[in-house]
Amino acid sequence: MNTVIETILNHRSVRKFEDKSLTQEQIEAIVASAQAASTSSFIQAYSIIGVTDKEKKQRLAELAGNQSYVAENGHFFVFCADLHRFDIIGEMEQKNVSTSLESTEKFMVALIDTALAAQNAALAAESMSLGVCYIGGIRNHLADVCKLLKTPEKVIPLFGLAVGYPDQTADKKPRLSFQHIYHENKYEQDIEQYKGQLENYNQIVSAYYNERTNGKRADTWTSQMASMLEKSSRLYMKEFIQQHKLNVK
Template sequence: MSSSNPAHGDSTPTELIHARYGAAVDWEPGEWNDTLDVILSHRSVRKWLDEPVTREQIQTIVAAAQSAPSSSNKQTVSVVAVQDAELKKELQVVGRQMFNHIETAPAVLIWCIDHSIARVLAQRDGKELGALEYFDEAGLGFLDAGIMSQNAAIAAESLGLGTVYLGSMRNDMERVQELLGLPDHVVPVVGLAIGHPDPTERAGIKPRLPQDLVLHWDAYQVPEQTLIDAYDTALDTYYSRYGQHQLWSHQFVSRLNAESITKTSRRFVRRVLEKAGFGLK
């Protein structure tokens, strides 16, 4: 079966699987459909054509996001669609990216943990929101924001648009709150830039970890160094078309050290959550 997604031309399902792992695998996909085609061909886009994303497209994408499961149907996630040029420029500053893909994206969606409706209803009924005292409620907010935003990314890409996630919005969550007029109890957790991909951008399907490091059958298996080394090689081969790049294994560890987290205001996430009313017990 051939693919019809313009992001990768006429790649077959097997070719997409191989591209996703940066190497041939010893299994073949069974059934295939357009949804899998969109998901397996995902790539991050940072270069956009000068074409708008319409209001109707954003509304359709958000409808797809709202179709995601919600923990206990509480629906405690909201989204701010940013199209204003000055706001995007300020979000670019927060993102501290080497590319200007936040500023130049036609639309940036900021996903937020939001218990505003719960607060209104609790005040109406004279109730206390005691669950906010426990970490689980904040954790569920992050989880639901991630699920909804992924639905949005898949929906956008199914429409022929490109996307890139913006975890960098956590570089300074308080500044994002200020820019978007969010009250303290509404916590921005991740962004999603959306636009029409520029076909001249040299970005392909980035390889992921070998499935044997991720998929465990019945019982957990300790990661094997040889598989990690193989992934270093696969990703290094991918990056070689764009110039030199640090090996993934070294970059991974460096991004988890204390110096990395203290370069931004991400270390204050707990403070932001506490100001939002989460007890984190």
């Protein structure tokens, strides 16, 4: 096994960081690694906002659900789906690009491009012995986040990435089994086998929590997921995105 795979497999979210900022060299290396990710048709439909202002980081922490590690880290990156620059390109080249930019397809391209770039950034940070934590909570109040970061139309902040020197290392959470995730030639639809794999995973997850909390918690993965999905969240998202002239057609 090589060091890249070891770094990938050793991933865990870090939620407590030392009070130490990243260097400019580290920031540039992380962003350069993000930019090296694959991108659909060379479109590069994302932007990254680094937040260093303490008041802005604190406000983002509040908007994300009072998550302290959004404010207290070595550097906070916000990854944005960005089709705004293509409005500018359309003007520069005197081409009508509006229909394409408002399509579901281009919105999906922007989401995928952004996610690929972010994962490259996370891996680069972890390869430097830094810790990372993705922050989807910034989507709780996107209008406020957009106002705070002064993002233009067709730019949507998707998630944050807190990066820093770990002050606390969490245990690695067990993932679903290879057999449950990987399908060969077709999607396996044996429901009893499918449920059996989930039951086995429930036992693994329950044991993980039991050991991690000294018996105070032993819930299963399927119970977690069902409880989470039973409650609807961020239902304003479709309307908000379309107000920004994305995913309209």
